[in-house]
Amino acid sequence: MSAIVVHGVPGSPFLRSVLATLEEKRQAYRLRAMSPGDSKSPAYLQLHPFGRVPAFEHGGFALYETQAIVRYIDAVFPEPALQPSDPRAAARMNQIIGINDWYLFPEIARVIVFQRIVGPALLGLTPDQAAIAAAAPKVPTCIGALARLLGDQEYLAGDRVSLADLMLAPQLDYLAITPEGRAGMQGTPLPAWLARMTARPSMQATLPPEKLRKAA
Numbered sequence: 001m002s003a004i005v006v007h008g009v010p011g012s013p014f015l016r017s018v019l020a021t022l023e024e025k026r027q028a029y030r031l032r033a034m035s036p037g038d039s040k041s042p043a044y045l046q047l048h049p050f051g052r053v054p055a056f057e058h059g060g061f062a063l064y065e066t067q068a069i070v071r072y073i074d075a076v077f078p079e080p081a082l083q084p085s086d087p088r089a090a091a092r093m094n095q096i097i098g099i100n101d102w103y104l105f106p107e108i109a110r111v112i113v114f115q116r117i118v119g120p121a122l123l124g125l126t127p128d129q130a131a132i133a134a135a136a137p138k139v140p141t142c143i144g145a146l147a148r149l150l151g152d153q154e155y156l157a158g159d160r161v162s163l164a165d166l167m168l169a170p171q172l173d174y175l176a177i178t179p180e181g182r183a184g185m186q187g188t189p190l191p192a193w194l195a196r197m198t199a200r201p202s203m204q205a206t207l208p209p210e211k212l213r214k215a216a
């Protein structure tokens with residue numbers, strides 16, 4: 001089997017989704033660890049023209065966009081299946097991945113997690129309180145929607161872990177250690193789900209660097 005290479009900045013939640021998916025599949029991979037500025041280098045832009053992480057290579061096939069990568073991994077390495085076969089459960093999984101890509105990351109995590117954790121820990125920045133205050137009112141809508149979709153299920157798309165869980169857990173693992181995220185998740189089933197997810201060997205094997213975990 002061809003070697004898998006994943007490019008990314010350690011600590012990136014999208015990178016962690018790809019690595020945790022590979023861990024769930026018990027597939028070996030090589031992480032090409034990048035520094036934050038490297039994603040805009042001419043060499044990396046050949047792999048990912050939008051200059052984001054992660055990027056993925058498998059036997060001459062190069063791919064970017066996390067949800068495309070994790071779906072590819074699930075297709076190429078079928079066991080254990082990480083996408084439900086039931087059409088409604090699959091639709092829920094896709095809906096939740098969409099919520100991550102359109103609302104949770106760009107409107108909330110990219111601001112609050114960056115300002116409170118990533119910027120201070122990796123770039124020495126001081127949190128921009130105005131940016132945090134502008135993003136905070138969006139937390140209840142997004143977290144509330146995710147909590148309702150989870151309901152009393154074990155995992156986001158039903159009783160088995162799916163790509164929705166593997167996309168969301170790295171994002172919420174960070175958000176949960178910010179005051180805004182903690183308050184938003186309090187009283188919902190999300191903390192118990194997150195505890196279940198973070199206890200999985202795949203999530204334990206892909207923990208962010210310690211300085212990021214301690215920064216919140």
Ligand SMILES: N[C@@H](CCC(=O)N[C@@H](CS)C(=O)NCC(=O)O)C(=O)O
Nearest residue numbers: 012013014051052053054065066067
């Ligand atoms: N849609 C992309 C988003 C990836 C993304 O935004 N990654 C962040 C790190 S978690 C990044 O590259 N940030 C650098 C930047 O915004 O320049 C995906 O799904 O892979």
